[in-house]
Amino acid sequence: METKQQTHPDIFQANCLSRQVLQLIADQWTPLVIYALEGGTMRFGQLLKRIDGISKKMLTQTLRALERNGLVQRVVYPVVPPVVEYSLTPLGQTLIEPVKTLEVWAYGHLQEVAYAQTTYDQRDQKSLQEEIASLVQQR
Amino acid sequence: METKQQTHPDIFQANCLSRQVLQLIADQWTPLVIYALEGGTMRFGQLLKRIDGISKKMLTQTLRALERNGLVQRVVYPVVPPVVEYSLTPLGQTLIEPVKTLEVWAYGHLQEVAYAQTTYDQRDQKSLQEEIASLVQQR
DNA sequence: CTGAATCCTTCACGATACTG
DNA sequence: CAGTATCGTGAAGGATTCAG
Numbered sequence: 001m002e003t004k005q006q007t008h009p010d011i012f013q014a015n016c017l018s019r020q021v022l023q024l025i026a027d028q029w030t031p032l033v034i035y036a037l038e039g040g041t042m043r044f045g046q047l048l049k050r051i052d053g054i055s056k057k058m059l060t061q062t063l064r065a066l067e068r069n070g071l072v073q074r075v076v077y078p079v080v081p082p083v084v085e086y087s088l089t090p091l092g093q094t095l096i097e098p099v100k101t102l103e104v105w106a107y108g109h110l111q112e113v114a115y116a117q118t119t120y121d122q123r124d125q126k127s128l129q130e131e132i133a134s135l136v137q138q139r
Numbered sequence: 140m141e142t143k144q145q146t147h148p149d150i151f152q153a154n155c156l157s158r159q160v161l162q163l164i165a166d167q168w169t170p171l172v173i174y175a176l177e178g179g180t181m182r183f184g185q186l187l188k189r190i191d192g193i194s195k196k197m198l199t200q201t202l203r204a205l206e207r208n209g210l211v212q213r214v215v216y217p218v219v220p221p222v223v224e225y226s227l228t229p230l231g232q233t234l235i236e237p238v239k240t241l242e243v244w245a246y247g248h249l250q251e252v253a254y255a256q257t258t259y260d261q262r263d264q265k266s267l268q269e270e271i272a273s274l275v276q277q278r
Numbered sequence: 279c280t281g282a283a284t285c286c287t288t289c290a291c292g293a294t295a296c297t298g
Numbered sequence: 299c300a301g302t303a304t305c306g307t308g309a310a311g312g313a314t315t316c317a318g
Contacts (some may be wrong), residue, residue, distance in 0.1 A: 012171065014192030019171075021245040021252050026165055032151065032158075044280055055152035055312060060281065070255025081279040082318075091251050096140060098240040103150060105237045106160040112230050113160050116209025183300055194292060199301065219298080220299040283316075290309080297302075 013048045024069055024093065027053055034099045047110040048091060050062065076083065163208055164234065168193055168201045171236045173231065176211065180226040210234060 007014060011019045025031065029051070036042060036050050048059055066072035071092035077083040088096070150158050165172065168190070175181060175189050187198055202225060205211035210231035216222040227235070 006147065011246070012175065012189050012191055017249050017253065018242070018246040021249060022242060023167060024252070025245075026167060026170060026243070028162060028165065031161065031165055036151065050151050052151055056281075057313090058161055058313065061311090068256055068259040069252045070259075071252075076280090080318080082281080082282060091248065091255070094248065095244060098237075098244045101237045101240050102164070103157070103161060105234060107150070107165075108158040109230065109233065110156050110160060113163070113208050114156065114208075116230070120207040120209075187300095195301075196291070196293090200291095215300090221298080222300080223300060279299085279318105283314100285314085286312090288309105288311085290307105292307090293305090295302105295304085298300095 020128075022071075024065065025099070030066065031099045031102060033059075033066065033108045034071070034088070034095055037088045037092070038096050038100075044084050047086065050090070067090070094137060104130060105138055115120050160208075162236070163204065168197055169205065170238045170241060172198070172201050172205065173210070173227070173234055174242060176225060176227045176231070177235050177239075180224045183223050183225070186225065205231070213236075 010016055011022065013019065021052070026044075027036075032051050032054075033047065036047055044048070044059070044063075047063075048054065048056060062075065063072060067074050070089055073087050073089050073092075075085045075087075077085070149155055150161065152158065162226075164173075169197060171190050171193075172186065174184055181189070183198070186202075187193065187195060190198070194203075202213065204214050209228055212226050212228050212231075214224045214226075216224070
């Protein structure tokens, strides 16, 4: 009884519903799956090929979660071999914009992030070398 | 030499830069940290208290990653006890809008997701019960 | 073809203790 | 206060096999 859901939506609270909902889409693969389904219905195998690097297991898991949350509709045609089609529900469609915004940002700031990374890493590298140098000097 | 970076930004390719950038912000805590820093500079302890449920380790880790990617600036004041302040860089500021879009979505679709979940789970529960019933019947 | 189930490895993460 | 270092555990995820 203690772990009541927050009715007031402070996303900084751990048990806040909006936080939980946010976590549903804040993972490795979910944005990519959403984005892949933006164009319309896709079969399991199509998604598997489209999203390079995802394993069958993760794709299944991600799709199941999306289905459970009402974002994706799964339709099974009882034929052999099986045909299963995935598509965004109306609710899922509303996610396209936020996800696309993210992707546009990622694409739009490639260089800046890459540059920041090398700068940061070189700085680290430099500190490391100075540290080693001072150690050598102590002998 | 084989693992060249994609110059053409197809986010569905595993080695695509934009995909890698996307992954940097698609985790549990990053959106919350960004959102927390939206209001301005915050100290480590403040962030720790504000973001309920995050551990020191994860906060440090998340902040380091954000700093490395040039999204967050870290300023250390050489006083005792130490004071460390975090704030969004100009680049980091550009992430506010995408992140906020996500959070607005999460908040705006609480009910729908919650309802979809219970429906899905009840369906599962029902199938489970039917399965058990049929098993009992077989005796 | 579309999964479910199993095994197994890795590592993400929390807890704890320690430091400047 | 703001971390780092270390350890231990549980969960995530890949590979493989089996099934409808």
